[in-house]
Amino acid sequence: MNADELALLCSALSVKEMECPVRTLDPNLVNIGARRLSLSLVGKVLTTRLVNRQAFCDVMNTVWHVSEGVEIEWAEGNIFVLNFKNLEDRARILDSGPWNFDRAVIVFEELTGVGDILNMGFNRTVFWVQIHNLPLLCMTKEIGIFFGKMIGEVRDIDLETAREGNSRYIRVIVAFALTNRLCAA
Known part of the structure; x- marks a missing residue:
């Protein structure tokens, strides 16, 4: 397909407005999301073996001694989302590394609000x-x-x-x- 054919196809595209009220996103909703992300980390256990999810959650909750708790959600493979209750616990865990589980290093990434957790680099x-x-x-x-x-x-x-x-x-x-x-x- 050459450039002229592509331009012709693009000119045929049209977006029609739907007749419904226009709504503005409440900025507080965005702030709530930003607050949640600021309390979260994504961690990946760097091993070729699949880790036991429950054992990972139990061990990390015991070892980290977080004051207000942390919810650990499995994302995929050896990737977990860590939702802390306060910034101090999150910062302490991030700064006290490196952490390991079952003789494998855990690499953390901070959430930015864009992109997909499963496509994070986990390379530092x-x-x-x-x-x-x-x-x-x-x-x-x-x-x-x-x-x-x-x-x-x-x-x-x-x-x-x-x-x-x-x-x-x-x-x-x-x-x-x-x-x-x-x-x-």
């Missing part, structure tokens, strides 16, 4: 990385950022751990693409 995660054997003069936030950026996006640095006991390392939380290979030390 976060890990705490320990940087060992640094000289004392290198036990700084800046050095932690420098080494952390070699892996991915630096989210946080923990210098306190290095000050406890005889530890000589820096902990850095790094977000990175799962498609990237990590180099062995």
Whole structure:
């Protein structure tokens, strides 16, 4: 089909108005939806095996210790929708990762309000990385950022751990693409 034939077909299309009252969507309905999304996460257990849905829900509810509870809904395969009751619990779970279930990493995505849950990428995660054997003069936030950026996006640095006991390392939380290979030390 050439461009002229396509243009002819498009010109033949018409949309006729239906005779019914025009209604405006109540902005409060949109706000309710936005609030619900702000309390939700989508998680995927990265394993080729299908996880036991009930076991996943039971274990995560026990391990997470959320103050007001979380409803976990199965979406498909190893994908779950997590509906928290407050933002603090949601933020704590997201920031306290990485989480795992049955020796498999759980990757979280935040809902945006557009798109389909089943088409989410689930291709980024976060890990705490320990940087060992640094000289004392290198036990700084800046050095932690420098080494952390070699892996991915630096989210946080923990210098306190290095000050406890005889530890000589820096902990850095790094977000990175799962498609990237990590180099062995």
